[in-house]
Structures are given as C-alpha cells and as structure tokens.
Amino acid sequence: MAYDFELGKSGRTLVRDILEVEEGDNVVITADTNSNKEVVKATASEVFTAGGKPMVVWNPTPEGVGKAADPMLPQKTLAGALKEADVWIEYNEQWLLYSTVYDKVIEASDDIRYICLVEMNPDMMVRTIGRVDMPKLAEFLKIVAKETGEAEEVRVTTPAGTDLEFENHPERDMIVHSGDIMRGKSSMLPGQISWSPKFESINGKLVFDGSLVPPVGLIDTPIEMTIEAGKVVEIEGGTEAKQFEKWLASFDDENMYRLAHISYGFNPGAKLTGNIVEDERIWGGTEWGLGNVGSKLVPEQEGGIPASSHCDGICTDSSVWLDGKQLLDEGEIVNFSRLVELADQLL
Numbered sequence: 001m002a003y004d005f006e007l008g009k010s011g012r013t014l015v016r017d018i019l020e021v022e023e024g025d026n027v028v029i030t031a032d033t034n035s036n037k038e039v040v041k042a043t044a045s046e047v048f049t050a051g052g053k054p055m056v057v058w059n060p061t062p063e064g065v066g067k068a069a070d071p072m073l074p075q076k077t078l079a080g081a082l083k084e085a086d087v088w089i090e091y092n093e094q095w096l097l098y099s100t101v102y103d104k105v106i107e108a109s110d111d112i113r114y115i116c117l118v119e120m121n122p123d124m125m126v127r128t129i130g131r132v133d134m135p136k137l138a139e140f141l142k143i144v145a146k147e148t149g150e151a152e153e154v155r156v157t158t159p160a161g162t163d164l165e166f167e168n169h170p171e172r173d174m175i176v177h178s179g180d181i182m183r184g185k186s187s188m189l190p191g192q193i194s195w196s197p198k199f200e201s202i203n204g205k206l207v208f209d210g211s212l213v214p215p216v217g218l219i220d221t222p223i224e225m226t227i228e229a230g231k232v233v234e235i236e237g238g239t240e241a242k243q244f245e246k247w248l249a250s251f252d253d254e255n256m257y258r259l260a261h262i263s264y265g266f267n268p269g270a271k272l273t274g275n276i277v278e279d280e281r282i283w284g285g286t287e288w289g290l291g292n293v294g295s296k297l298v299p300e301q302e303g304g305i306p307a308s309s310h311c312d313g314i315c316t317d318s319s320v321w322l323d324g325k326q327l328l329d330e331g332e333i334v335n336f337s338r339l340v341e342l343a344d345q346l347l
C-alpha cells in the first residue's frame with residue numbers, strides 16, 4: 001500500500017516531464033529480481049498512458065555492478081533490445097551502467113534518453129521525483145552551476161569540521177543532473193552537480209559525517225581527513241575511520257587516496273538513508289569522491305584518471321564561498337537573490 005495513490009504522479013513526472021515520452025516511443029524499462037515491482041509497474045503504466053510502448057526486461061540480479069555484472073547478463077539480447085529503444089529507464093539494483101551492454105547501447109545510439117535510477121523505491125520516488133517541481137529545480141541548478149563554474153576560488157566548511165579551499169579548473173565542466181535529459185548520454189536522479197577542481201590546489205580538512213559508500217554506509221563517528229595537494233595524507237576518527245583506512249590500503253594504489261570530484265546535493269526531498277544515490281542529493285550537502293576519475297570530469301585527460309575503485313563520502317550542512325561571496329550557509333542558500341527565492345519555493 002506504500003504510496004499506492006501517489007506513485008502514479010511520480011511516474012508521470014519521470015515519464016513526461018523528465019524523459020519527455022511521446023506517442024509511439026519505444027521505452028525499455030530494465031530491472032533485476034531485487035528491483036521494486038511497484039515502481040516498475042507504475043512507470044510502465046505511465047509510459048502506456050503517455051502513448052509510449054513500454055517493455056519491461058527483468059533479469060536475475062547479478063553479483064556485481066557495471067562490468068562485474070557482464071558474465072551474468074544475457075548480453076546479446078539485452079543489448080539488442082536496448083539499442084533500438086528511444087528511452088531506457090534503468091531500475092536494476094545491481095546496475096548496468098558502465099557494463100559492456102551499457103557501453104554498446106550508448107555507442108550505438110546518439111539520441112537515446114537514458115536514466116539510471118538505482119535502488120528506487122516508492123518512498124524515495126515520491127520524495128525525490130513526485131513532489132519536486134522539476135522546472136524550478138532545473139532553473140535553480142543551472143544558476144548554481146554557472147555561479148560556481150565562474151568562480152576561481154572556492155572554500156567549503158561544515159559544522160563537523162570540514163574546511164577546504166581549492167581553485168576551479170577552467171577546462172572542466174560542471175556536470176549537472178537537473179532533470180533535463182541528456183540525449184545519448186547517461187542521466188541520473190535530478191538534484192546533483194559534480195565537478196573536478198585543480199586537484200593540486202585542494203588543501204585543508206575533510207570530514208565525512210553523513211555516509212561513506214563503500215565501505216562504511218551511514219557514519220556514526222565522523223571520519224576526519226587531512227588533505228594536501230588533493231590527496232588524503234591522514235585519516236582520524238573511530239572504528240569507521242579505521243575501516244576506511246584499511247579499505248583504501250587494500251588496493252595498494254596511490255590513486256585511491258586522490259580526491260576525484262566534489263558534488264553539491266540539491267534534491268529537496270532527499271534524506272540521509274545510507275543509499276548513496278539519495279545521500280549525495282541531500283539539500284545543502286557536499287560530497288567528495290575518492291579514487292577513479294571519469295573522463296567526463298577531466299575532459300583534458302584522455303581516459304580520465306584510473307584507480308582501482310571509487311568511493312563517495314557526504315558532508316552535511318555545508319557552507320560554501322565562491323570568490324569570497326557566500327552561497328551556502330550550513331546548508332541554506334544565501335546572498336544570491338534568485339536562488340534564495342527558488343530555494344524557498346522548492347523546499
């Protein structure tokens with residue numbers, strides 16, 4: 001019964017406002033045996049109502065994500081169906097994103113509308129999609145991305161003790177997940193902006209107090225890191241800090257200690273649950289990734305910056321200054337009048 005009445009509205013926002021499904025569109029919804037059936041059914045039903053042709057592809061849950069899922073997937077048939085799709089909605093718990101099937105589909109199709117919605121459930125869908133004014137959120141995120149991208153120097157602090165400064169890199173784009181679907185590329189749940197600054201300019205204290213995935217999940221005792229020239233040089237805290245230290249060391253890979261990106265979280269309905277897809281969108285939070293850097297984040301470096309793995313940690317209630325002008329004060333938008341106005345309407 002969970003959100004039985006409201007789920008249809010969330011499906012409608014996703015199908016019509018975000019994916020812009022039209023009459024005759026072939027829409028493939030992929031899922032595995034751990035995906036939420038109610039979410040899949042509500043979405044397929046909305047596709048049908050919008051005049052699209054829904055097809056649901058359900059497979060056993062692989063024991064790994066991305067390329068680790070390859071051996072367990074019906075690769076030929078899956079890729080065959082998806083290559084011909086106008087729209088692909090991914091609800092797989094063990095995601096297909098970055099699998100060989102995904103690479104083939106994106107390579108074959110310049111204008112596919114693809115969205116990755118890992119671990120979606122009715123509660124999360126209602127909060128992060130159904131109740132969100134998507135056009136307003138898109139306007140808000142575009143302004144934040146523009147203001148942040150134009151700044152040369154950024155400072156980020158949090159009540160938990162983060163205090164970092166860095167310089168932005170002129171050649172690197174802000175990657176905005178705004179709910180405006182990007183054709184032929186991967187789109188994610190709306191409410192996030194990611195970018196990679198000049199790594200060697202990042203210095204100070206970084207304290208994860210929300211969640212860290214992998215290897216920790218929700219954090220009880222904040223994990224404090226000393227950052228020098230974009231690298232973690234010391235880790236302090238409790239048992240979770242020790243767990244993290246061990247995990248990083250297990251790769252025997254210097255690049256695992258490198259900061260890879262920072263992200264803003266700005267989905268009005270997101271809350272801290274331990275599901276990183278939602279945690280990294282908590283309003284007014286910042287997130288840092290460590291390890292592998294994808295080529296979208298560092299377009300000037302062919303193939304990105306490889307590392308054995310990647311993890312993301314959350315700093316809640318962030319304060320942010322752009323060239324000395326404050327944008328966020330402990331998670332609240334300040335100073336930028338249009339953004340303050342939009343935030344008031346969104347929250």
Ligand SMILES: [Fe+2]
Pocket residue numbers: 261288289290310311312
């Ligand atoms: Fe990341």
